[in-house]
Amino acid sequence: SAVISQKPSRDICQRGTSLTIQCQVDSQVTMMFWYRQQPGQSLTLIATANQGSEATYESGFVIDKFPISRPNLTFSTLTVSNMSPEDSSIYLCSLTDRGDYGYTFGSGTRLTVV
Amino acid sequence: AQSVAQPEDQVNVAEGNPLTVKCTYSVSGNPYLFWYVQYPNRGLQFLLKYITGDNLVKGSYGFEAEFNKSQTSFHLKKPSALVSDSALYFCAVSLPTSGTYKYIFGTGTRLKVLA
DSSP states (O other): OOEEEEOSEEEEEOOOOOOOEHHHHHHHHSEEEEEEEEETSEEEEEEEEETOOOEEOTTTTTTTTEEEEETTTTEEEEESSSSGGGGGGGEEEEEEESSOOOOOOOOOOOEEEE | OOOOEOOOEEEEEEEEEEEEEOOOOEEEEEEEEEEEEEOOOOOEEEEEEOHHHHHHHOOGGOEEEEEEEETTEEEEEEESSSSGGGGEEEEEEEOGTHHHHEEEEOOOOOEEEEE
């Protein structure tokens, strides 16, 4: 299955600033997904990113807050904009290229907003 | 509403003993079922899946899971636990009939294997 390189692995940011998280895949994949894992909670899907089209956001998530880019089939970014302490979470990118409906996940970005 | 439940926040087991991590689901249709493991400071890793066929599926690291349609459960099991199995385990359901690969995740169960 594909391998994802996600960076940064962690960051501490000031409130009101923005952070862009990058995921690079070692092969071409159609669908990529961005998840949020808040402290002590499960994973919540933020959006689905397909190359060449706008991302599809889940209820409770908006493009102005979490803009996503998908310029080609091997790369995607998620920006967390105008951050507040409530945005402190682990953010994970993932893809479905296993051929068996399983996901491959990036190693995650641990974001702390102070 | 469709949901996945992992009723235990934490499971403690002695090394060498069998372990079970429970998962039940409430979804319409015929879901695909998965288990993932998350080690500290790492992303999620795929363990095993149930799509169709034999109710007992075997996965990575000696883990297996049993699908029970009548009880809508998909419990994760291992005959003999290792200290290195200590991690956070997530059950997930996929609904391919929805036309997407979206998952519904459980809340996770922290497994602690004691030496």
